[in-house]
Amino acid sequence: MRTVPALACVLAALLVAGPLMPSWLVFLLTVAIAKGLVVLGLVVMMRAGLVSFGQGLYYGLGAYAAGLAANRLGVGDAIALVAIGGSVSALLGYLLGFMMARYREIFFAMLSLALSMILYGTLVRSAALGSTDGFNLPPPSFLGFAFDAQDGRILVYALTVVVAIGTAMALHRFVSSPAGVIGQAIQANEIRVEYLGASVAGVLHLTYVVGAAAAGVGGALIAIAAGHIDPDLAYWTTSGEFVFVAVLSGTGHVAAPLLGMAVFEAIRSFAFQYSPYTWQMAVGLSMLAVILFLPAGLWSLFTRRRRPGSAG
Amino acid sequence: MQKIYAILVDGTVYFSWLFIVSMGLTLTYGVMKILNIAHGSFYALGAYAAASAVGAWFAGNLPAAGSFVLLVLAGIVVGGGAGLIVERGLLRPMYGRDEIVLVLVTYAAFLVIEDLIKLVWGVDPYFAYQPYNLLGRTSIGGIDFAVYDLGLFALAVVIGVATWWALERTRSGKMLRAVIHDREIATAMGIDVARVFTATFVIGATLGALGGAITAPAISVVPGIGVDVIVLAFAVSVIGGLGSVAGAAVGALVVGLARACAVHFLPEVELFVIYGVMAVVLAVRPQGLFGRLAARKI
Secondary structure (H helix, E strand, C coil), X not given: CCXXXXXXXXHHHHHHHHHHCCHHHHHHHHHHHHHHHHHHHHHHHHHCCCCCCCCHHHHHHHHHHHHHHHHCCCCCEHHHHHHHHHHHHHHHHHHXXXXXXXXXXXXXXXXXXXHXXXXXXXXXXXXXXXXXXXXXXXXXXXXXXCCXXXXXXXXXXXXXXXXXXXXXXXXXXXXXXXXXXXXXXXXXXXXXXXXXXXCHHHHHHHHHHHHHHHHHHHHHHHHHHHCEECHXXXXXXXXXXXXXXXXXXXXXXXXXHHHHHHHHHHHHXXXXXXXXXXXXXXXXXXXXXXXXXXXXCCCHHHHCCCCCCXXX | CHHHHHHHHHHHHHHHHHHHHHXXXXXXXXXXXXXXXXXXXXXXXXHHHHHHHHHHHHHCCCCCCHHHHHXXXXXXXXXXXXXXXXXXXXXXXXXXXXXXXXXXXXXXXXXXXXXXXXXXXXXXXXXXXXXXXXXCEEEECCEEEEHHHHHHHHHHHHHHHHHHHHHHHCHHHHHHHHHHHCHHHHHHCCCCHHHHHHHHHHHHHHHHHHHHHHHHHHCCECCCHHHHHHHHHHHHHHHHCCCCHHHHHHHHHHHHHHHHHHHHHCHHHHHHHHHHHHHHHHHHCCCCCCCCCCCCCC
């Protein structure tokens, strides 16, 4: 099936299912899809060979930008908050991109880790932003209307689903655009791309900003959905989780990160519920199982039986 | 003047700790090209093993001086054992896979060991303060500090010199350096790379656990102590240049002094400073202060 119509069908199905689902499932899916959005951006970066161990920087920044806009500037509208989170992260991504586009592989990973830990260190020590406790957000409004808690949750879910699927469609276009294709060529052999006359730095910079914007939007959505933010959003374990889900899902399809994150969140929620002391072990063991038995990621379950070449 | 002196003393103590903890990480990376996230769990394992061993030692009213030997032994036994299990059981089947996949394998190992520790030792804190108090405090030049911390510095120097000697002056060290330099040629020359890998990983894990074991008397051993250690050790290794022993020493010194300065002058930026230094060093010299540039392959 073609990707865009398929995504549209998924979108419709998720929207219709929203009001029918129990509220715990709605929340779990909202969180999973919002975080899946971050992974989506990361997967696009990984196709160009940029493995960031610091997407928590933009994830946390997007969340704090949305949170501060809601609390200090009185922006109540959820859609505006998401836009603010995404743009602030994209702006920082654009500025840092000038530097980051010069780094590759382990150096890129380490530098992005360092930058995210700088944000974490700053947030932990700033009493005005609630230090390690973070702060709460007021319930958002939608297009000027306020809703009660139950309807609000469904609307946040709907917003998350629409934004995520929309981004997935846009990024599907992006990876087959000239910049996206050159990105893959850079990952294969950077010097040859330079010989062919394409700007490696330019493409990597653009890809980096795309990843940052997606992470910022994801962060803002999490802030709205959870109603609370703290510095852990920028901690290295959060960033590590994104890398893990990116590898677990595989880079074969734009929907894979969203599915991968949903699986990951489900494993974690159930493990946390049934064995609060050993949930990390359950997550770790499932990670190992996927790495061992599905080397090409979860998405390979869907593409395995098809002829090579028709996948994705 | 007094303040500068205090910074030097604090920086040195912090340096010793950082150096011992980062050495294992940078060694593992240098030889195997694996960023070992499980290094933090080896640290935690060492701390827990040392804390309970020392606790049992003093409960049995055995001679107090033996507890220092016990600390080191606990670290070596637990670290070596855990390192062997992780390398043989988890990493061995994965060699040849993508670098990033290997990082994730160690991340998974970290998560599993973190919970194993909780299962074995529970979630209550452990204290093993006796060796720390036993040595008392002293004052040099008007600065009061614990003799135990001074011992840490001596241990760091011993470990540093021993590693340098083993790498530069022994036959196995030469083989190890050959593997660091070019894995394929080393294999072609008849070096058993698989064995070198196992040995390196076990030594790296042992150093990590040793770092935890010798820290145990100075802190309360609680769940989660391994998490922060990982990024700190990363920062130190990256600043010095991943895979370089001299680099780990310089990195530890830079981070130790930077943190001590921050603590004394502007405590708010303590965390910021460490990663700030890391970012600046990476921005100026991506391969780290002591790292070698790799040739670009077309």
